[in-house]
Amino acid sequence: MKPIAKKFRTVLLAATFAAGLSVPALAKDASVEVAIDTATTGPVIDKHIFGQFAEHLGTGIYGGVWVGKDSPIPNVRGIRTDVVTALKALKVPNVRWPGGCFADEYHWRDGIGPADKRRVQINTNWGGVPESNAFGTHEFMDFAEQIGSEAYISVNIGSGTAAEASAWIEYMTAEKDTTLAKERAANGHPAPWKVPILGLGNENWGCGGAMSADHYVEEMKRFANFTRNFNPAQREGAARMKRIAVGWDSDKLDYTEEVMKAWSTHVYSWDIEGVSLHKYTVGGGWPPVRPATGFGNDEYALMIADTLTMDTLLKKQKAIMDKYDPAKKLLIAVDEWGAWLAPTPGSNPGFLQQQNSMRDGVIAALNLNIFARHADRVKIANIAQMINVLQAMILTDGSKMVLTPTYHVFKMYVPFQDAQFAPVKFAAGEYTVGDRKLPRVDAMAAKDKGGQVWVSLVNVDPDAGTSVTIPGFRSASGEVLTAPKVDSVNTFAAPSVVAPKAISGKAAGGGVTIALPPRSVTVVKVSK
Numbered sequence: 001m002k003p004i005a006k007k008f009r010t011v012l013l014a015a016t017f018a019a020g021l022s023v024p025a026l027a028k029d030a031s032v033e034v035a036i037d038t039a040t041t042g043p044v045i046d047k048h049i050f051g052q053f054a055e056h057l058g059t060g061i062y063g064g065v066w067v068g069k070d071s072p073i074p075n076v077r078g079i080r081t082d083v084v085t086a087l088k089a090l091k092v093p094n095v096r097w098p099g100g101c102f103a104d105e106y107h108w109r110d111g112i113g114p115a116d117k118r119r120v121q122i123n124t125n126w127g128g129v130p131e132s133n134a135f136g137t138h139e140f141m142d143f144a145e146q147i148g149s150e151a152y153i154s155v156n157i158g159s160g161t162a163a164e165a166s167a168w169i170e171y172m173t174a175e176k177d178t179t180l181a182k183e184r185a186a187n188g189h190p191a192p193w194k195v196p197i198l199g200l201g202n203e204n205w206g207c208g209g210a211m212s213a214d215h216y217v218e219e220m221k222r223f224a225n226f227t228r229n230f231n232p233a234q235r236e237g238a239a240r241m242k243r244i245a246v247g248w249d250s251d252k253l254d255y256t257e258e259v260m261k262a263w264s265t266h267v268y269s270w271d272i273e274g275v276s277l278h279k280y281t282v283g284g285g286w287p288p289v290r291p292a293t294g295f296g297n298d299e300y301a302l303m304i305a306d307t308l309t310m311d312t313l314l315k316k317q318k319a320i321m322d323k324y325d326p327a328k329k330l331l332i333a334v335d336e337w338g339a340w341l342a343p344t345p346g347s348n349p350g351f352l353q354q355q356n357s358m359r360d361g362v363i364a365a366l367n368l369n370i371f372a373r374h375a376d377r378v379k380i381a382n383i384a385q386m387i388n389v390l391q392a393m394i395l396t397d398g399s400k401m402v403l404t405p406t407y408h409v410f411k412m413y414v415p416f417q418d419a420q421f422a423p424v425k426f427a428a429g430e431y432t433v434g435d436r437k438l439p440r441v442d443a444m445a446a447k448d449k450g451g452q453v454w455v456s457l458v459n460v461d462p463d464a465g466t467s468v469t470i471p472g473f474r475s476a477s478g479e480v481l482t483a484p485k486v487d488s489v490n491t492f493a494a495p496s497v498v499a500p501k502a503i504s505g506k507a508a509g510g511g512v513t514i515a516l517p518p519r520s521v522t523v524v525k526v527s528k
């Protein structure tokens with residue numbers, strides 16, 4: 001418990017310094033002033049930080065996305081309609097696929113061609129269950145198109161070859177004249193697909209081949225060399241395919257250091273555009289054991305404190321990158337993040353199924369706010385995972401579907417996609433649970449392309465409401481997400497326990513005041 005308490009204090013101080021103030025504590029019922037600096041031009045909050053991750057894991061794909069063309073569950077070409085409709089509303093910018101650990105065992109040729117001829121294999125990472133390969137490249141690209149998203153493809157470095165990865169990219173992106181483009185057409189898709197983001201392996205220190213950082217760098221360079229995009233329209237400028245090398249996980253940064261060192265002296269034949277960072281909120285210990293429901297304020301605080309360390313990790317990764325890349329040419333892709341909890345009792349532990357509570361909604365908002373504050377480097381992020389796995393947007397069971405609190409936060413945050421970050425100053429205050437102290441309020445603001453200012457306000461305190469005053473603005477309206485308890489969840493039987501409601505502010509003095517309920521996430525547009 002002692003080291004955790006220390007971490008909490010660091011978090012509080014960090015929030016206070018970010019706010020540019022010197023007095024950390026507020027009285028519990030004090031109003032918080034959030035001053036938005038709209039005159040300063042901050043970096044664009046890249047829409048890709050709202051990306052998703054869909055791995056062949058448990059019922060994330062099979063059941064969650066893919067039900068097959070003959071299913072009684074309504075579908076379009078095998079992809080369930082209810083899920084597509086829900087995801088469209090999130091304006092999902094990219095979906096990372098096919099893994100995760102699965103990516104380093106995936107061979108793309110197993111997932112093309114007639115469904116009845118596809119190789120059935122065992123998903124060794126996740127539950128040891130049969131993997132039919134019924135959902136392959138064509139089905140994934142169809143899914144991405146149906147939800148209006150883009151592809152983030154992770155290639156297999158761990159057990160595949162550079163030739164295999166190169167051929168896959170050619171199959172997906174080449175126009176009509178090559179043998180692989182013709183094979184793609186024969187399989188039903190004459191037009192090339194876009195591959196705007198390419199992952200060069202996944203966690204290659206572990207499930208991706210247990211490679212030392214040095215060894216990974218040599219492999220990564222070879223793969224970066226040969227995984228060129230075969231479509232001229234996807235090679236230049238903003239449309240250039242971004243290759244993401246593996247950085248370290250959580251607090252261990254040797255991969256990032258070695259990748260950046262290699263990149264700083266790279267030769268013409270290879271390049272990368274970004275380095276990844278993975279960080280799961282587990283609340284200490286491995287494997288994750290923290291309950292998804294039935295917890296109180298202690299557990300809540302533990303997870304909030306852990307999630308806030310994302311900021312520290314990003315600062316460390318940025319410091320390494322700045323050393324080799326002061327011009328900030330390379331981006332950070334936080335391409336796995338989210339709460340990883342004990343599996344739902346009775347579920348296959350290899351399926352990583354967990355419920356999603358109001359606490360997850362708060363965790364989602366705090367992380368998105370951190371990414372926005374690091375928008376100069378963080379340009380891609382992928383929450384783990386989209387459906388039925390870890391901190392999911394959507395849970396399904398057969399034909400049933402329910403939207404989680406995390407889904408609602410992502411929907412409320414849509415206005416921040418590609419908006420321009422506007423610095424805010426506020427005193428976070430603190431709330432105390434036992435000997436732990438946490439920031440009470442978090443705030444983030446941005447201006448969208450039409451000039452509208454949007455503000456996110458998180459009242460982290462599980463018990464006390466608070467009010468926020470934003471000077472210089474006279475009106476505020478938007479949505480608030482809160483719930484009866486921090487562990488309130490949505491279920492198939494009761495799908496709207498945690499659902500957004502309308503909220504508005506009142507003009508008072510020289511600003512607008514908004515009353516924030518306890519344990520809540522609020523997104524409002526503010527006007528003068």
Ligand code: AHR
Nearest residue numbers: 099100101102202203384
């Ligand atoms: O998201 C689940 C797993 O977590 C991924 O497959 C792996 O990359 C990470 O360890």
